[in-house]
Amino acid sequence: MRWCVVGRRGDGWSLVDVGADGAVGTALPVGDADLPSAIADRERTRAPRWVWCDTPHVYAPLLGAGVRVARCHDLRLVHQILRHAAAVGAGPAASALRSAAEWNAPPRAAPAPPAATPGAPTLFDDEVAAAPEPGGVPESIDAALAEFERQRAALAAAQPSSGLARLIAAESAGALVAAELTAAGLPWDADEHDRILAAALGPRPPLGVKPERMQQIGADVRRHLDAPDAPLDSPPRLLRVLRAAGIEVASTSRWELREHEHPAIAPLLEYKKLSRLLTANGWTWLDDWVHDGRYRPVYVPGGVVTGRWASSGGGALQIPRMLRPAIRADPGWVLVSADVAQLEPRVLAAMAGDRAMAAAGSGKDLYAGIVESGAVATREEAKYAVLGAMYGATSGEGGRLVPRLRRAFPAAMRLVDDAAERGAAGGTVSTWLGRSSPAPDAEWNAAQAAASLPGASARDEALARRLARERGRFTRNFVVQGTAAEWALCWLAELRTRLAGLDPVPADRAARASGPVFARRPHLAFFLHDEVIVHAPLAQADAVSSAVEESARAAGRLLFGSTPVEFPLDLRASERAEKS
C-alpha cells in the first residue's frame, strides 16, 4: 500500500488505500471528529502518501489537532502542473486530465485574519463543513479517486526523463510546509515592533490622527511648497501642487522626485516612506496579524505562474527589512536564518551546464567570481549584467553589459536567449523539472495575427513586436525563476524531513504558541523565495544549522545530480533573525 486517498463521503470522511499497481482497497468510513486520530494511526503504522483534494483545507485542522504527516499528494496543485506540462503530451491520458475542468480551480478563499482568541473555526465545525468556501476543487472521495487515477495515467504517459514526478512530490511537500508555517507562526516581538514604529513615526496616535512625525514632516513639505493645504496622500492632486511649485515631474514616484533639486523633495520622500510604513505595517497590521507572540500569514504554494509561492493576507512576502528585528525567538529558543547567495544565476549555471559560470560561483560570491573571470570590472557591474541577462534588459546599465556576459558565459546566455526566442514566437517553455509556462492568451495571438495580415498598419506591427518582446522577457525569466523555485521547494522538503527527525525537548521548555505539533520541536517559521528561518530550542542550534546546510546540498543533488555548481548559504543562529 503506497497511497491513502482522503475525501468526503456523506457527513463524514472516507479513507481508501490505493496500491502501487493502482488497486483500490475498501473504503473506511470515518466521522468528522475521528479523522485526526484515524490519520495519526495510519501515519504511525503504515506512513502512506496521503492523497487529498486541497492541503490547507484538510491539513490545517489536523495540525490543530496535533497530527503531522510526512508526505502527501495535493490533487489541486498537481492538477495545475500536469494540465499545462508539455512533458505530459497530448495523448488520451492528458486529454482526460485536461477535460476535468472542475479541478482547474484557484485555492479556496483566504481565511480572515486570525481571531484574537485561539480556537478558530475548523473544518470539523458543522458550520464550515456545511458551507465550503467557493472557488475550491471537489472534495468527495469519488471525485478524488477519479482525479487521482487521471493524474497517475497522465504521469505514466509523460516523458520518462521529465522531472514531473519529483516536481509533484516537491510541490505537495511545499503545501505541507505552507500549512505548517501558518500553524507554527513566526515568533514576533510586538513590543519591539512598536518601538520601531515609535522611533520612526512617534507614539501611536488615536484612531484617525496622523502620527506626530508625519504631521511635522508634512508641515515642512507644505511650507517648502508654499501650499498650506497640499494633499500629500493623493498622487494626482499632489502632482498638480508639485508642478505649480515649479517641480517638473510626470509622476510622484520616488525615483523621479529624487532627480529634482528643491527643498520640498527631501521631506516629501521621508513623508512617503513613513506613510508607507504606517499604512502597510503599522499598528493596525500589528493588531490584525500578530497574536500570542506569533505572526501567522497565509502562504499560497504555486500561487505564481513560475511556481513561486504567493501570499494572501498578512503580506508575508513583503515584510520590510526595517521590521526584521521584531522577529525574535522565544526564551530558551533560537532562530536559525539562512538565505542562498545569488540563487537564480547559480540555478541558471547548473541548468545550462555552464562550466565557466560554475567556476565563477565556486566561492561564496558569484558576482566577485564574475569580476575575477575578467568579464566585467566591478561587482556592481557583474550584478547588473546578471540581472539584465535574466530579465532581458535592452538598455541602461544592464543592456550595455549583457553582451560581455554573452562572451564570458555562452552556454548560460544561450539558455535564456533560447527561452526568450521561443516565448516571443508564441511558444511555451519549461522549468528544469517540467513546469510549463502558460500559452499566450487570445489577445496576444490576435495582435500577432493582425500584424501579419497584408494590410497591417505600422501601429499593428509595432504593437505586435512590443507584445512579442514582452512575452520573450517573461519566458526568459520563467525558466530561471521557476527552476529556482523548484530548488527552494526541494530545500524546504529536505529540511522539513530532517527537522522532524530531531528529538523533542521536555515539556517545560516548550514554545507553546507554536501549536501542539511544534511546541517541543524545531520548526520552519518563515520562507521567502530563497531564505528560511527555523525556530529551534537553543540546545539544537547546531543540529539545525547542519540540517539547513545539508538540505541545501541535497536540493542541488536532487535537481541536478552531480553538478559543479555550488549553492552556498549565508547562515546565522541568534535570538533575533536580524540585527536591529
Place this chain on the structure above:
DNA sequence: GGTCAGAGCGCG
C-alpha cells in the same frame, strides 16, 4: 452604498 483600475512601494 459598492466595485475597480491605477499609482506607488514593499519583497525576492
Place this chain on the structure above:
DNA sequence: AAAGCGCGCTCTGACC
C-alpha cells in the same frame, strides 16, 4: 542613473 522579471497590499478617485 534607472529599465528589465515575478508578486501583494493600501489608498485614491472614478464609476455604478
